[in-house]
Amino acid sequence: MKHIRVTVRPDLDRSPGFVAYLLDSPDVEEARAVDWNRADPATTTHLYAVDGDVAGFRDAATDTPGVESVALSAVDAARSYALLDVRDDVVPMFGVVEEALARAGLVVRRPLVYRDGRIHGHVVGDSGALQAVLDEAPDAMDVTLEEVGRFPSARANPASDLSDRQWEALETAVDLGYYNQPRATTHEEIAAELGCAPNTASEHLQKAEAKLINAVVESVPAGH
Known part of the structure; x- marks a missing residue:
């Protein structure tokens, strides 16, 4: 079983208007395709998280032929969610991609990350199916393989590299509010829950945090 990290740079002139908006608008810091569902052979429902001007995204989506509906969770929040119904037969790029992935x-x-003109994602599967998807990528999409490796791996799932004790320490820290702002607990209180010395609890947390942070940093392409 393989895991690949992929970066896609769509041709903005040939992309649906709302996709081009997510990738190119200075008013969007980042967006994520959180989930999607092919409700019938012709229509797909997409859930996006938008960090930025979601009203502009709504307008771009409404003006895109093939987008049947747009619903927003909020307009003035730092992060808003948008639910779109898209006709795959009217938005060719989406139809081709959906067909390629539906195998x-x-x-x-999930999610796919939209940032700085590129879409970043991860795919897991057997080598033949993965190669077939790459071979069927539309001409309007420049696909780059950033990494190919076995699955599971620490980079595909950073939590898989944590020891049981490190994971337990993180869960306890989260439950007690250690990562809240301001912090709601101390190393001593975490250690009491874990049944160990405060220095040991601190060491578990530091090692777990280092593994997770390194995995995230390594997974992001240079220049973001």
Whole structure:
């Protein structure tokens, strides 16, 4: 079983208007395709998280032929969610991608991240299915393989590299509010829950945090 990290740079002139907006608008810091569902052979429902001007995104989506509806969770929040119904037969790029991904042997891991003109994602599956998807990529999408490796791996799932004790320390810290602002607990209180010395609890947390942070940093392409 393989895991690949992929970066896609769509041709903005040939992309749906709302996709071009997410990738190119200075009013959007970052967006995520959180999930999607092909409700019938022709229509797909997409859930996006937008960090930025979601009203502008709504307008771009409304003006895009093939977008049947747009619903927003909020307009003035720092992060808002948008639910779109898209006709795949009217938005060719989406239809081709949906067909390519709707095959046995692979899974696209959510979310897909839209940032700085590129879409970043992870796919898990057998080698044949993965290669078939790459071969069927539309001409309007420049696909780059950033990494190919086995699955599971620490980079595909950073939590898989944590020891049981490190994971327990993180869970306890979260439950007690250690990562709240301001912090709601101390190393001593975490240690009491874990049944160990405060220095040991601190060491578990530091090692777990280092593994997670390094995995995240390494997974982001240079220049973001």
